[in-house]
Amino acid sequence: MPRAAQPPLRRDAQRNRDRILAATRAAFQERGIEASVNDIARRAGVGMGTLYRHFPTKDALIDAVVDARFAELTEAAARALQAPDAMDGLRAFLFAAVDLQAADRGFKDALAARGRDEQGVRAARRRLQAAIGRLVARGHEQGVLRADLATADVTVLLWATARIVERTTDVAPGQARRFVAMHLAGLVPAAAGGTADVPPLTARELQRAITRGRAAR
Amino acid sequence: MPRAAQPPLRRDAQRNRDRILAATRAAFQERGIEASVNDIARRAGVGMGTLYRHFPTKDALIDAVVDARFAELTEAAARALQAPDAMDGLRAFLFAAVDLQAADRGFKDALAARGRDEQGVRAARRRLQAAIGRLVARGHEQGVLRADLATADVTVLLWATARIVERTTDVAPGQARRFVAMHLAGLVPAAAGGTADVPPLTARELQRAITRGRAAR
DNA sequence: GGCGAACAGGAGCGGCCGCTCCGCTCTTGG
DNA sequence: CCAAGAGCGGAGCGGCCGCTCCTGTTCGCC
Numbered sequence: 437m438p439r440a441a442q443p444p445l446r447r448d449a450q451r452n453r454d455r456i457l458a459a460t461r462a463a464f465q466e467r468g469i470e471a472s473v474n475d476i477a478r479r480a481g482v483g484m485g486t487l488y489r490h491f492p493t494k495d496a497l498i499d500a501v502v503d504a505r506f507a508e509l510t511e512a513a514a515r516a517l518q519a520p521d522a523m524d525g526l527r528a529f530l531f532a533a534v535d536l537q538a539a540d541r542g543f544k545d546a547l548a549a550r551g552r553d554e555q556g557v558r559a560a561r562r563r564l565q566a567a568i569g570r571l572v573a574r575g576h577e578q579g580v581l582r583a584d585l586a587t588a589d590v591t592v593l594l595w596a597t598a599r600i601v602e603r604t605t606d607v608a609p610g611q612a613r614r615f616v617a618m619h620l621a622g623l624v625p626a627a628a629g630g631t632a633d634v635p636p637l638t639a640r641e642l643q644r645a646i647t648r649g650r651a652a653r
Numbered sequence: 654m655p656r657a658a659q660p661p662l663r664r665d666a667q668r669n670r671d672r673i674l675a676a677t678r679a680a681f682q683e684r685g686i687e688a689s690v691n692d693i694a695r696r697a698g699v700g701m702g703t704l705y706r707h708f709p710t711k712d713a714l715i716d717a718v719v720d721a722r723f724a725e726l727t728e729a730a731a732r733a734l735q736a737p738d739a740m741d742g743l744r745a746f747l748f749a750a751v752d753l754q755a756a757d758r759g760f761k762d763a764l765a766a767r768g769r770d771e772q773g774v775r776a777a778r779r780r781l782q783a784a785i786g787r788l789v790a791r792g793h794e795q796g797v798l799r800a801d802l803a804t805a806d807v808t809v810l811l812w813a814t815a816r817i818v819e820r821t822t823d824v825a826p827g828q829a830r831r832f833v834a835m836h837l838a839g840l841v842p843a844a845a846g847g848t849a850d851v852p853p854l855t856a857r858e859l860q861r862a863i864t865r866g867r868a869a870r
Numbered sequence: 871g872g873c874g875a876a877c878a879g880g881a882g883c884g885g886c887c888g889c890t891c892c893g894c895t896c897t898t899g900g
Numbered sequence: 901c902c903a904a905g906a907g908c909g910g911a912g913c914g915g916c917c918g919c920t921c922c923t924g925t926t927c928g929c930c
Binding site: 587615619 | 765801803804809810814831835836837838858859863
């Protein structure tokens with residue numbers, strides 16, 4: 437749904453709109469979806485009124501910014517479909533997903549959403565799920581995935597990794613990759629596939645992962 | 654650290670303390686750690702002043718209630734150590750853990766904590782980690798666990814399941830068990846170990862798991 | 871049974887958040 | 901160049917939350 441056709445924005449309006457979007461991206465990336473609208477407005481060098489004329493609600497702001505990330509991840513899934521081995525493709529996709537979750541906390545929050553769907557993100561989410569479905573299907577065809585693995589299981593896995601990213605990114609980046617690698621192979625010894633070369637959390641890192649957040653306030 | 658020795662509470666004070674604890678347990682169980690102190694006081698049929706004299710801070714309230722759950726789970730780990738096969742034991746422990754997370758959302762929140770440690774829960778958490786450590790060690794001795802699995806990996810797994818419980822318990826209870834079973838066995842076809850007899854999320858359940866939460870407000 | 875101390879209760883404080891309202895400013899078409 | 905009106909900014913609203921404070925009540929020792 438192209439948004440042209442409307443009378444074009446005044447130059448200052450367009451400039452402010454761009455600034456708001458940039459500030460939103462930055463704020464969500466760093467602080468996650470909980471970044472306050474006030475903060476975003478200040479970052480953009482813009483008043484609250486201006487912000488809310490461009491985006492009538494905080495959700496609109498989120499949608500505007502998060503859509504692109506969904507598309508990015510969907511594209512990663514499409515690329516993963518090119519890999520000769522379906523398992524390699526799935527692994528590459530999952531690594532890309534957790535890296536994106538770590539790089540953009542707003543996106544991580546939106547993915548693991550607590551009830552934000554309804555609106556614009558819905559379509560993007562559907563496209564992503566469809567892309568994941570193709571990855572899984574090819575894994576089944578090649579017989580490299582257990583037969584009872586459903587597409588929804590991958591979505592659930594992404595919810596889980598979001599939590600791990602939340603807790604560990606600051607402390608030991610890559611833990612989510614380790615988790616994904618283990619999940620693919622299982623905890624049994626025969627398991628092929630390693631740990632993505634990521635060591636387990638040390639005692640100190642674990643402690644920091646638990647303690648953190650309070651201090652971050 | 655026994656809490657007797659203090660001059661015994663007046664009868665009404667003791668009665669109110671018990672009511673507050675019961676109300677706290679109920680509130681956290683249903684709503685998680687975000688249940689408001691006001692709510693708890695109302696449930697207990699007690700004023701804010703009363704509540705805050707007994708527990709000087711919300712954290713104190715959380716600690717008082719959550720400690721018992723940590724002990725429960727630690728005990729489950731001890732029981733799991735009795736199982737002849739270490740893998741069976743670990744699986745039983747993990748199932749117990751996710752069931753507890755589902756049954757008591759306050760505990761789930763405290764386990765996956767965002768920075769609540771410092772205080773009383775710390776000791777309980779350490780004991781739990783030690784118990785998990787024994788489970789893992791025995792798995793290694795028996796050679797039923799991959800050699801590079803660390804104790805911290807199990808803790809991380811519990812963080813992950815907490816998220817899954819949050820999203821799916823209302824919609825498709827048991828999903829977390831499915832996830833655990835798959836994590837143990839891996840997504841590869843050779844994998845022994847099934848899915849804990851839990852089917853994947855259906856499309857409708859997935860949708861509800863995403864949409865929910867907003868409606869729950 | 872009377873009195874002092876422990877306790878109960880709830881209105882209210884301060885802080886944060888998403889969002890609104892309205893007097894002023896600046897762009898732009900004629 | 902100038903007015904019409906789109907666009908701007910930020911003080912402030914209402915709501916929630918954890919927590920405090922102070923008045924009036926209740927308990928339990930003597």
